[in-house]
Amino acid sequence: MTYHAHSGKLTDESDWQILSHHLTRVAARAGIYGSPIGLEGLAKIAGLFHDLGKYTADFQRRLHGINLRVDHSTAGAAVLMKMVPRPVREIAELVAYTILGHHAGLPDKFNEFGHCFLRRVREFEDRLDPVWKDQLSFDLGDLQMRELMGKLSPEKRIAEFELSVVTRMLFSCLVDADFKDTEAFYDALEGRQSNREWPLLQDVLPAFLAAFDAHMAAKSKDGEVNRLRGDILAHVRAGALNEPGLFTLNVPTGGGKTLASLGFALAHARKWDHRRIIYAIPFTSIVDQTAAIFRDILGEDNVLEHHSAIDEEHIEERWGRDKLKLAMQDWAAPVVVTTNVQFFESLFAARTSRARKLHNIAGSIIILDEAQTIPRPLLKPCVRMLDALARLFGCTIVLCTATQPALDASNFPDGLKLDGRELAPDPGKLSARLKRARIVRVGAMNNPELIEAIRAEPQALFIVNSRKHALDLYKEGKNAGVDGLVHLTTRQCAAHRRLILGDVKARLKNGETCRLVATSLIEAGVDVDFPGVWRAEAGLDQIVQAAGRCNREGRHPVEDSIVSVFSAPDYPPPREIAGLIGDMGRVIPKHEDLLSLGAIADYFGEVYWRAGPELDAKKILEGFKINRDGTDFAFRCVAEKFRMIESGMEPVIVEFDNDAEETVTELEFERISSGVLARKLQSYIVQVPPKARRLLIDNGHVAFVRPDIRGDQFAVLKNASLYRQEVGLMWEDAAYLAAESWQI
Structure with a gap:
């Protein structure tokens, strides 16, 4: 019997991919990927064993179109673990994780679900055709990584984590090799060529x-x-x-x-x-x-x-x-x-x-x-x-x-x-030589007081801590007749924000009135230069970033270039920022110049001292241990917990310009990859609260495009009136507009 890895078009199987060919090619490619990082031998073993589960009659029947559920990812790991001698068992486990996870993702060593490493390996029933041993050539002596072992930390808890990173690198070598060999097979079958070549x-x-x-x-x-x-x-x-x-x-x-x-x-x-x-x-x-x-x-x-x-x-x-x-x-x-x-x-x-x-x-x-x-x-x-x-x-x-x-x-x-x-x-001298502004604390200010401050400055930047505060301040300023007012917020998609920033820079350069109300997105690295900045209380690191938008090009005297830090009693800061305000408060009495490196170093010292255990609040590092029974790595659990953005926001696509409209139209065509379209639409996303998006969908303002082929990936705004040039997406109006439409 000839065993295949992937099916082709012809019923005589002459254009199908032979399994042993796939395994040896994946092994060779994975070894190439692993060679520069000391993982060549392990990567080859992973490549050879990853699809051993396809050496079964059930999987071959599945390739012929019979609806069978076949787990082909466990066999290679289970067989490998039975074959290896005790001295290299821990290293073999690293390879086994990658084989088990090459489709569904790296597993935990143990959890309460059936997909964990231990249960899958222990419950595996070997139904493989023994012919695989004759068709594949391998050497378990490759289960070594002497160079990397010599680099591991002598401290056990650090070395444990480092071995988890080694496993991730090995996993990457395997899955990339597997993807690319499979892609090459289907490209040849379909007569196409994937353009994946980049210059070195x-x-x-x-x-x-x-x-x-x-x-x-x-x-x-x-x-x-x-x-x-x-x-x-x-x-x-x-x-x-x-x-x-x-x-x-x-x-x-x-x-x-x-x-x-x-x-x-x-x-x-x-x-x-x-x-x-x-x-x-x-x-x-x-x-x-x-x-x-x-x-x-x-x-x-x-x-x-x-x-x-x-x-x-x-x-x-x-x-x-x-x-x-x-x-x-x-x-x-x-x-x-x-x-x-x-x-x-x-x-x-x-x-x-x-x-x-x-x-x-x-x-x-x-x-x-x-x-x-x-x-x-x-x-x-x-x-x-x-x-x-x-x-x-x-x-x-x-x-x-x-x-x-x-x-x-x-x-x-x-x-x-x-x-x-x-x-x-x-850096100390650089900080002094490049000082462009000074920080002044001005106390509490409500919106009417802030609006008067805005009115008094032809060109100024006002940064607040929330989208709500920015929107309220902008609306009240417009109602008060303040001209030259601009609103910048993540309510607007990135393509829109780029246009706004281009207009802001042009106004500043030409000396025109420009009063920008923004959230903190303006602070880090956005190249704008205002003569004065007002910043709602926050951590010193954010204040310093705000100061980087004040007199950026050094056109004004430092003493006249002021970053006015105010508190906003009507808009309490988020919990995280409130803690940082407290850290800053402990630093203020110690330093006359809050922009000095000494003040910044003291501030971060306060932050880290206060945070303590919270610097690994989700106990990520505890997910990787080694004990007398071998590794105990919780890859899946850690991945679920490791989220750098905890907002829980969900995307809505806005057809902001012709390019966005054309790309949304392309969603209808199944032949165009979702990945390609996702990348083209990334500048047209507004992140909204989950409940707000659900309300938008329920009231017909947002709809998933082609869910039959795209799933719930592309939620597109259908009611263009909810997206406004000055303020962006007003999702709060969803229920109101739905009720108004019903009354009409």
């Missing part, structure tokens, strides 16, 4: 460096600020000669941090042969901005921008005779610009769609822009992951920020070894 970073690096140098040479060198930026860039690039590992880049706003970090990454990659450059950025709006800068310098086809607002895990993966839909990209591009959410949630993911890219993160230069925005309840796991990437997998990681948090081991439990790894020239 080292091949295009000479051109990148030349383009970067040309770009910098064209920039103005006049003025103190531009000369200082040039000095910073030269110093940072010189630091590229340092050995790979962990770095900090502490450059105040206005110091050219983005281009300096890119200059470092290019020079460091040339020196140390890194495989790609990954920028992880906290907010989608800055991803757009940064990706545009990089594309302009490095070329349109060399930069992958990945920040889909529609969760790609929900893209249906169809294994079948007619087509295969791949769930997400593999980050093979030489330069990747993404969000912190995509980056960290992928690293802690259990599902194949997110974990697939991880082996391409290894060996990268990772720039974490605005590193202080890592959510504090997840800070310890994130720091532990960064340390593992640097020490085990050859990554260089730059914590790049204008408000450097105290993440070093000297003042942060389980912190990073950052002593002597600062890339910027004398």
Whole structure:
């Protein structure tokens, strides 16, 4: 009997994929992916064993169209665990996790459900045709990773976590190899070709460096600020000669941090042969901005921008005779610009769609822009992951920020070894030289008082802590006759916000009246320059970010460039921000200048001291243990708990322009991949509360497009009147409009 991995079109099976061919090809490809990270042998074993469960009559009948439910993912893991000698059992378990999870995702070692590692392996009944042993050649001596074992931390609790990361990397090698071999088979069957080829970073690096140098040479060198930026860039690039590992880049706003970090990454990659450059950025709006800068310098086809607002895990993966839909990209591009959410949630993911890219993160230069925005309840796991990437997998990681948090081991439990790894020239002096504003606390202000303050300033930025406050303040200002008023909020889709920011920048440049009311999305990295800023009370890190929008280009005297910090009694801050306000309050008496590095360091010390155990609030690190019975890794449980954004918001697509309308129309055509359409629509998403979206759907204002083929992935706004140019999506009007429509 001939065993097949995937069926073809012909009934004589002549175009079907032979199972042994699939297994050997996946093993070879997985080994190639694993080789640079010390996992070649384990990856080959995983590839050879992953589909052993297809060596059964039931699975072959299923390929012939008989409706049978067949678990083909357990066999390889169960057989492997029975075959391995005791000394390598723990390492074999790492491979077994990946085999068990190569379709449904990495499992927990044990839980109350039937899909856990232990139950599946223990309850496995071997019905495999023994012919598999004759068709596959393998050596269990490959179950070793001496190089990686030598790098593991001597501290048991850290080494346990590091082995879980090793498993994730191995899983990535396997599932990416499996996806691509299957894709290649169906491409050949259908006579198509998937365009997945990206240039290697080292091949295009000479051109990148030349383009970067040309770009910098064209920039103005006049003025103190531009000369200082040039000095910073030269110093940072010189630091590229340092050995790979962990770095900090502490450059105040206005110091050219983005281009300096890119200059470092290019020079460091040339020196140390890194495989790609990954920028992880906290907010989608800055991803757009940064990706545009990089594309302009490095070329349109060399930069992958990945920040889909529609969760790609929900893209249906169809294994079948007619087509295969791949769930997400593999980050093979030489330069990747993404969000912190995509980056960290992928690293802690259990599902194949997110974990697939991880082996391409290894060996990268990772720039974490605005590193202080890592959510504090997840800070310890994130720091532990960064340390593992640097020490085990050859990554260089730059914590790049204008408000450097105290993440070093000297003042942060389980912190990073950052002593002597600062890339910027004398951050203290830089902070003083680049100081553009001063902070003044002005006490409590209600909306009428804020409106009078707005009226008094022809150009000013007002930042509040909630979308509700921003909307109320904007509406009351308009009703009071304040002109030049602009509203910026996540009620607006990203494409809309880009237009608004373009208009704001033009008004500021031309000296026109511009009074911007915004939420905190304006703070981190958005390049606007107001002569004055008003900021609702928050943590010092947010206040400092707000100050970065005040006198950004140094056109006004520092003493006249004021960040007025007010409290808003009618709009109590969220619990998290209230705690940070308290931390800031304890720092204020100690420092005259709240923008000094000393004040910022004290502030983060207060935050981390107060947070304590809450820095791993979900007990992520407790999910990975090793005991006398072997590993006890809770991959699935951890993935469910690791969420960087806890808002629970749900997406609504707004047909804001012609491009959005055309893409929504394309949802009707089954031949177009959901993944492609999701990426095209990511700039047209507004995140709304779940109850609000349900109300919108129930009242006919929002509908899922083609749920028969797309599921509940694409919820599109049908009532255009709910989206307004000045304020965005007004989901609160859903029930009112439905009632009004009924009365009519």
